[in-house]
Amino acid sequence: MKKLYFIADTKRGGDLGNYWHYMLGYFLPIVTYLRKNKEIISSKELVFDSCNPLTDAILMEYLDELKVRYSFEKLTEKGIEVPRADWKSVRGKIRRQLLKLELALRGEHASIFTYHKFRVKADKILIPRWDRYLDEYGSFSSPVKKDLKGTILHLKLWAKSDQSREEIIVIERSRPPSILKSTEGKEARWLPNYGTERRQLKNGEEINDFLKSQGYNARRFFPGDESLKLQIDVFSKAKVLIGIRGAELLNMIWMLPEAKVIMQESADFKNEAIQIKLANAFDLELKIIPHDGQISPSLNPEHILTYLING
Known part of the structure; x- marks a missing residue:
């Protein structure tokens, strides 16, 4: 063949x-x-x-x-x-x-x-x-x-399933996989400093719990630990996406137009966020939160609530 x-x-x-x-x-x-x-x-x-x-x-x-x-x-x-x-x-x-x-x-x-x-x-x-x-x-x-x-x-x-999904997804970066220590992992592209080893949203659990206490249907989600099919299904049904600036925010492409994305900036980046261009390309509403000099900052849940209510 x-x-x-x-x-x-x-x-x-x-x-x-x-x-x-x-x-x-x-x-x-x-x-x-x-x-x-x-x-x-x-x-x-x-x-x-x-x-x-x-x-x-x-x-x-x-x-x-x-x-x-x-x-x-x-x-x-x-x-x-x-x-x-x-x-x-x-x-x-x-x-x-x-x-x-x-x-x-x-x-x-x-x-x-x-x-x-x-x-x-x-x-x-x-x-x-x-x-x-x-x-x-x-x-x-x-x-x-x-x-x-x-x-x-x-x-x-x-990827579509009949299961209902959460309206608000709080993205959590995954921990470095064990394969990083193998010969295959060391020779592969871009695996060093993967996930939380590089940066993370420090208070994802707090944000998720706060939104639930306010009556919102929220969920912490670790894209790097899940199948592609589940990622597409989860994000395509989300109305709001919350996460720190990083590659996993590409998952906004599965969302419907006019969905909201709240992105916490990180001092790990010195250039303009490419997510701005992606949001424009897919007609999404993007809100960017400054990092105040921190690589892995926390995001004030009250600020998120204000944005959800007032836009």
Whole structure:
């Protein structure tokens, strides 16, 4: 049986072992390709670029239910050092300024948006990095928006359950997994300083209990400990999402338009929150709480209540 290789694009910055970059820059484009090319993939063995044990498991969960033949291999290097060096170089800065000028002049006809396509060469498919549009320009091109909308709806239907869910979700970052200590974990992309080891919302339990005492249907949720299907199902039914700034807030893409997201900032970040651009792209209402110099701050429950009542 012939093999079809799905190659990660590691030359555009953003580590694909990170949930945010992985979902927008690898998983969602792959699902888009698979659902549009059912006849092609039915007769081939699919070989996917291994990103890390945690993110590979996300794709495995979907593939298992798709009932296709697949395997994972390390097809590319980590690929994060070169983009970082290029980002700081004079050449890189000039190129970005020229791209911004081109974007301002040509809009969605700018050359950067040609990369939404799947570049195919023989049995190899280079996966487009849709995360880069959002990171650098704050928008998706029309073809990407259309593909994302269709794929997100497809996954929401795939994950849908008949069980009712909580209206307010308090995101809790997961503890570092034991696989970090293994050889596989040490060699994988982006696993060091995972979850609570890097930052966390210190009083998630307090926030959850307070909201419940005020009559709200709230729940603490640890996305990193749950299946992809459960994550999609939980977040697609949530009206309010509360959490500290981090990759797991990408789960706002499953929420309905005009849902609310309350994000606690962290001193761990020095740049503008990419969540602002994501919220704009998906028509969500985002409220950002300052960090006051703390990496893992607490969020005042009374402030949350004021926002829920007054907006």
